[in-house]
Amino acid sequence: MALDLSIIADNAGLFAKGAVATVYISLAAIAAGLLIAFPVALLRLSPRRVMSWPAMAYVELFRNIPFIVMLSLFFYGLPFFGLRLQPMTTGIVALALFGSAYFAEIVRGAILSVPRGQMESARAIGMSYLRALREIIFPQMLRFFIPAATNTSISLVKESAVLATLSVAELTYQGLIVQGQTYAPFEVFLATAAIYWGLTALLAAGFRASERRLGGQGRRGFSSRHRLAARYLSLEPEPRS
Amino acid sequence: MTALPVLSVRGLRKSFGAMTAVAGVDLDVGAGEIVCIIGPSGCGKSTFLRCINYLERPDEGTVRIAGDYIGREPAAAGGTRLQSGRQIDRMRPRVGLVFQQFHLWPHLSALENIARAPIRLRGVDRDEAEAQARRLLARFGLAAKADRMPADLSGGEKQRVAIARALAMKPELMLFDEPTSALDPEVVGDVLRLMKELAEEGMTMVVVTHELGFARKVADRIVFFDAGRIAEMGPPDELIDRPRSERLRLFLSHFQ
Numbered sequence: 001m002a003l004d005l006s007i008i009a010d011n012a013g014l015f016a017k018g019a020v021a022t023v024y025i026s027l028a029a030i031a032a033g034l035l036i037a038f039p040v041a042l043l044r045l046s047p048r049r050v051m052s053w054p055a056m057a058y059v060e061l062f063r064n065i066p067f068i069v070m071l072s073l074f075f076y077g078l079p080f081f082g083l084r085l086q087p088m089t090t091g092i093v094a095l096a097l098f099g100s101a102y103f104a105e106i107v108r109g110a111i112l113s114v115p116r117g118q119m120e121s122a123r124a125i126g127m128s129y130l131r132a133l134r135e136i137i138f139p140q141m142l143r144f145f146i147p148a149a150t151n152t153s154i155s156l157v158k159e160s161a162v163l164a165t166l167s168v169a170e171l172t173y174q175g176l177i178v179q180g181q182t183y184a185p186f187e188v189f190l191a192t193a194a195i196y197w198g199l200t201a202l203l204a205a206g207f208r209a210s211e212r213r214l215g216g217q218g219r220r221g222f223s224s225r226h227r228l229a230a231r232y233l234s235l236e237p238e239p240r241s
Numbered sequence: 242m243t244a245l246p247v248l249s250v251r252g253l254r255k256s257f258g259a260m261t262a263v264a265g266v267d268l269d270v271g272a273g274e275i276v277c278i279i280g281p282s283g284c285g286k287s288t289f290l291r292c293i294n295y296l297e298r299p300d301e302g303t304v305r306i307a308g309d310y311i312g313r314e315p316a317a318a319g320g321t322r323l324q325s326g327r328q329i330d331r332m333r334p335r336v337g338l339v340f341q342q343f344h345l346w347p348h349l350s351a352l353e354n355i356a357r358a359p360i361r362l363r364g365v366d367r368d369e370a371e372a373q374a375r376r377l378l379a380r381f382g383l384a385a386k387a388d389r390m391p392a393d394l395s396g397g398e399k400q401r402v403a404i405a406r407a408l409a410m411k412p413e414l415m416l417f418d419e420p421t422s423a424l425d426p427e428v429v430g431d432v433l434r435l436m437k438e439l440a441e442e443g444m445t446m447v448v449v450t451h452e453l454g455f456a457r458k459v460a461d462r463i464v465f466f467d468a469g470r471i472a473e474m475g476p477p478d479e480l481i482d483r484p485r486s487e488r489l490r491l492f493l494s495h496f497q
Binding site: 118122123124125127128131135139140222 | 294296331333336337338344345346347357362403406407410
């Protein structure tokens with residue numbers, strides 16, 4: 001069979017609209033999910049059960065239900081409690097909560113990946129728990145956190161396709177519309193897949209850039225060795241004390 | 242009336258589940274005094290040290306630094322009550338703690354490891370804090386290493402930076418938790434020499450150590466810890482040369 005690329009060109013506007021909506025939904029859900037994740041992770045790490053149990057229940061609740069089921073529960077269930085939200089809003093809220101459960105576990109694991117002594121030496125010198133987290137633990141946990149958070153964020157972009165079931169006009173929904181009009185599923189879904197791929201690749205690149213900016217060291221670890229090596233290799237005299 | 246002891250510990254107890262690590266310890270350390278704590282591993286000496294600045298929360302007992310309570314203070318209604326987290330955080334810089342494994346912050350340069358806490362916690366401005374950090378580094382023979390990351394320092398250098406980091410907060414008391422146990426034999430001497438200098442300058446120090454030679458030369462008093470208690474205490478030559486208990490004799494025999 002031959003690919004008819006004109007089908008995609010003719011409907012480029014719809015694809016573009018869908019892509020914009022998918023980006024909007026995904027970024028909002030990722031940002032909100034990350035924001036919720038930090039306090040949940042910190043509560044989960046608390047030695048006090050009254051703090052850690054609710055956080056654990058939260059994570060287990062949102063992590064153990066298929067997203068499409070959770071979304072339907074929100075959309076059809078919330079109106080019974082007097083809360084009537086737009087499908088788009090419902091979708092973003094549901095996706096953010098779904099993502100926050102995963103992000104919270106990533107934050108927790110990342111904090112635990114930093115050796116205990118780091119927190120102890122920060123506290124011993126007089127830093128508060130939150131300051132020690134911010135200044136000592138967070139910079140060191142990024143190497144663990146960013147790759148895992150990238151995975152989950154990509155999953156959320158893909159999971160946002162489920163919002164098509166609520167007729168939210170995101171990428172997959174637009175693909176289905178175009179398919180219904182053109183009866184050319186292969187071209188349409190190939191284009192849809194390519195756009196998803198492009199979006200997630202961009203997202204991953206964004207995370208890598210943030211890793212370089214925030215961590216500064218990336219996979220090399222916290223070392224000045226490469227800098228030193230460069231200096232030695234340059235054959236310039238090494239300053240001595 | 243004698244001067245207030247820099248460290249005053251009363252009735253300190255700490256258990257982990259069924260295991261008692263510190264079983265009721267009283268200890269006073271006067272200004273400028275050097276106390277070395279020795280004892281078999283698992284005898285509670287490290288836990289005792291970590292209880293002094295509330296890195297471990299003791300189950301009972303009080304700790305005072307130059308008269309001020311840290312962690313638990315007498316309550317108006319009698320008994321004692323736990324201080325707020327903020328109160329404890331404010332007391333901690335008055336006690337410097339040096340760890341066996343250094344625990345330098347690997348994402349910060351040697352200079353920043355030393356300057357960070359004075360800047361953030363004491364409100365010292367950056368130029369002044371860095372100047373002070375450079376002075377400390379220079380004094381410890383590390384002037385050229387200011388911009389190195391901890392990963393690029395040797396063990397001995399790391400421990401000297403860690404000591405400088407603690408000193409930058411101008412503590413009234415320094416605690417050392419086996420500061421040379423993780424070091425290569427050839428650099429142990431460097432760190433011990435530095436600690437000896439500190440002692441000679443009048444710093445009050447409590448040192449948990451296995452370096453009997455250091456304890457004998459530098460300590461004013463040696464405390465022998467056994468099963469979470471102070472089993473014997475006295476000046477070095479008395480305690481090391483004329484141990485009273487069989488336990489201490491046995492412990493010392495391992496060092497011959």
